[in-house]
Amino acid sequence: MPSESEMMADLAAADASGDTELAQHIAGQIKAAMTPPAPAAPQHGRWAQAAHGMAQSFPVAGGIAGGTLGSAGGPFGMVAGAGLLAAAGKSLQHSVDTALGYENPSMAEVAADAAKTGAVDAATTGAGGMLMSILAKGGKMLAGPLSKAGTAIGRRVLTGGTTPLSARKQIPPEVIDEAFAQGAFKPGGTTQSASDALNAARQRVGSQDAQLLATMEAQGIAGPDANALAKQLEAEAAQKAARSLGSPEPGMFQGAAQELRTKPVDAQGRLSLGAAEDMKRTLQFEAQKEYDKIARQFTPTGEAKKALASRMRQAVEDEIAAQSAAAPDEAAQFVPLKQQFGRIAQAANIAEEGASRASRRSPVSLTDMMAATAGYGHGGGLKGAGALLASKLARTYGPSTATWALKGTAQGLEGMSPELPWEVGARMGAATGPQMETPSLTALLEELRRRRAMSPALAQGE
Numbered sequence: 001m002p003s004e005s006e007m008m009a010d011l012a013a014a015d016a017s018g019d020t021e022l023a024q025h026i027a028g029q030i031k032a033a034m035t036p037p038a039p040a041a042p043q044h045g046r047w048a049q050a051a052h053g054m055a056q057s058f059p060v061a062g063g064i065a066g067g068t069l070g071s072a073g074g075p076f077g078m079v080a081g082a083g084l085l086a087a088a089g090k091s092l093q094h095s096v097d098t099a100l101g102y103e104n105p106s107m108a109e110v111a112a113d114a115a116k117t118g119a120v121d122a123a124t125t126g127a128g129g130m131l132m133s134i135l136a137k138g139g140k141m142l143a144g145p146l147s148k149a150g151t152a153i154g155r156r157v158l159t160g161g162t163t164p165l166s167a168r169k170q171i172p173p174e175v176i177d178e179a180f181a182q183g184a185f186k187p188g189g190t191t192q193s194a195s196d197a198l199n200a201a202r203q204r205v206g207s208q209d210a211q212l213l214a215t216m217e218a219q220g221i222a223g224p225d226a227n228a229l230a231k232q233l234e235a236e237a238a239q240k241a242a243r244s245l246g247s248p249e250p251g252m253f254q255g256a257a258q259e260l261r262t263k264p265v266d267a268q269g270r271l272s273l274g275a276a277e278d279m280k281r282t283l284q285f286e287a288q289k290e291y292d293k294i295a296r297q298f299t300p301t302g303e304a305k306k307a308l309a310s311r312m313r314q315a316v317e318d319e320i321a322a323q324s325a326a327a328p329d330e331a332a333q334f335v336p337l338k339q340q341f342g343r344i345a346q347a348a349n350i351a352e353e354g355a356s357r358a359s360r361r362s363p364v365s366l367t368d369m370m371a372a373t374a375g376y377g378h379g380g381g382l383k384g385a386g387a388l389l390a391s392k393l394a395r396t397y398g399p400s401t402a403t404w405a406l407k408g409t410a411q412g413l414e415g416m417s418p419e420l421p422w423e424v425g426a427r428m429g430a431a432t433g434p435q436m437e438t439p440s441l442t443a444l445l446e447e448l449r450r451r452r453a454m455s456p457a458l459a460q461g462e
Helices: 004-016 020-034 046-055 058-100 107-158 173-181 191-218 226-243 249-260 273-288 300-322 328-360 366-414 421-432 441-453 456-461
Strands: none
Touching: 046 058, 058 107, 107 173, 107 191, 107 328, 107 366, 173 328, 173 366, 191 273, 191 328, 191 366, 226 249, 226 300, 249 300, 273 300, 300 328
16 A cells, blocks of 8 residues: 555646546545544453343333332322432443443433433323223223123033023023133133033032041031931921922922931931032932923922922031031131032033034034035135135134133233222322321220329329
């Protein structure tokens, strides 16, 4: 490369000859040669890079912490806390980056950047809090209709996609809710998968129920007094006989009373808790056989067996409540667990029937054929086959997926708090802060009476 003096001579010669283009080129080379090279960028090690990355989170972390701490002071406290600690976090970020050699700002630049960050974070916190409250209130309004729609579709899942005359027994919403809680509805699920999930839940909860009964029995809780329960059934049989004609109930109640007196009892004449529970389940099972699916009601014999099962259930529950001191925790769990088991069992029975019904139907429905015909008319055989497959997949897996999505969304919306963030903070602060006890009117009157009873001198001394 020519020296600077040589390039200057060439520049003068080019200028004298009038070659402007060459002169400009030589001038550019001279300028480039005179420009000092840029300083090499500092090299940062792995720990410095990690510290630099962590420092970038300081403003956000400060804003969150400040908003949370300041929420007890209302909206102003939340916004101010978020802004101040976000600004402090930005200042700390600049300090760390300066120490690591990433930047070298002036104090004025740091102050301006921190103030800007604090203002933006404060405004965002206030607007975000209001938006969250609005969304929560709107979501709660949508939760009810979404859950209701999910319940309606869930009924079709459990019944196998159809509701023939023999299956049109109303399924209570709480049974559908329990089926959802037990995982009967899921993406890509079917009536058969719902039946499997509910049967597994029935076995699991049934085992818990049996274990609970065994624990209570081991801790001394006995079943009902067999003779007393027999007398109660005989009295009810006499009342029913006096008010009915041709009903099977009086005879069945009388027969159950006589059979109870033949059952094994303990020294106090009580049935064991497990035996009483088994008798109740036997009656329930026998009553279920008497359900007329066409008339959608129990036969008179079925109603009598249901009534007997109800009396046995009430007798068991009364004994557990009366002897709950022997096993208070287990006794408190008994009734809720039995109710849950009942809901699961009802859903499982319906799903079993629905799965059996679905397995007997043709794999290709009329709806599938109509979709295939429409697809064929628009695009030939390939589109017709695709439309048929899409219809079958939607019909088979769509209801369970839709129920899962609707009920899950409704549950999530229902759990959202409509309170503003600073209202939550103020409530929590009030709950955890020091409480000033206000004396009751009775306490004040008692104190006045006590003072009157004392001598005036002593009263003044106090």
